[in-house]
């Protein structure tokens with residue numbers, strides 16, 4: 001039997017990043033080698049576990065528990081998202097998102113709630129439903145596909161001011177061309 | 191008619207299939223049927239599973255052909271679908287998933303049944319713990335790839351390095367994650 005394929009090749013193949021000639025050679029080897037095939041399966045599973053981890057309102061690994069909630073909605077259903085996020089139970093809060101009536105249906109409103117964790121911190125990175133929220137020095141960056149936007153946290157903002165369970169909610173609209181606009185930040189307390 | 195189609199390149203056939211010419215897709219299927227079956231056999235080893243994987247791959251390809259940009263890379267694209275289908279198959283078998291909306295309701299994940307829910311939570315807790323044992327750099331690499339779905343090329347651009355280096359970094363990050371997972375298991379016993 002030809003030499004086993006390397007772990008690096010298997011990792012690249014599982015990620016769909018191995019050149020076609022090399023991929024074919026690897027496949028030829030897999031047909032005859034159960035051990036390398038098992039390694040590929042295990043690589044695929046690990047990748048899947050990681051995707052699930054990052055997608056499932058991932059708890060932040062360095063800062064303890066934090067939950068995120070997010071729900072992309074057709075704009076017509078944006079109100080439902082607000083209710084879900086608990087905004088309705090905090091009437092002093094109003095949405096800053098301005099969306100003209102009659103937006104095309106391909107425009108998506110989103111509201112991502114990032115909960116303050118047990119250590120009064122926001123996670124550094126959460127991903128839900130294709131939206132990625134990254135914590136920077138002064139604010140949060142929201143990305144989705146090619147679109148990205150940065151929203152500043154209010155001056156003097158400190159998560160320590162808020163009880164655990166508070167959430168920072170980022171609102172925005174993703175337009176048909178993929179760009180993200182009109183993002184704003186609110187803080188809600190339990 | 192079909193005779194004519196058989197002389198066309200992959201690129202031309204893909205472009206016709208994208209204009210909803212089903213016979214063009216049929217020619218592609220004929221052209222790559224065996225090659226795909228060989229690929230699925232390599233991936234699964236079991237002839238029955240290979241057949242099934244090939245079938246779902248064709249079905250998925252038919253649905254998604256509109257998204258294929260480089261028609262000349264048809265088989266590479268097909269390969270990726272097959273690998274993804276295989277991966278999804280594992281996922282379904284081992285850890286049933288709930289849709290995000292269902293997951294929003296607090297309380298037990300009824301769709302999974304108590305066992306599936308527990309399994310999933312345990313596995314995710316293990317992953318979470320293992321990630322915590324990695325360096326910031328390793329975690330960033332894994333997040334770029336598996337959270338943001340960046341290609342190696344995109345990661346290379348972001349990190350100011352080459353695709354080859356990205357491949358190595360990611361491989362090492364995954365290896366370290368695997369080790370951390372094993373250690374975590376050891377401690378729990």
Ligand SMILES: [Zn+2]
Pocket residue numbers: 003004005029033034035036037
């Ligand atoms: Zn081998």
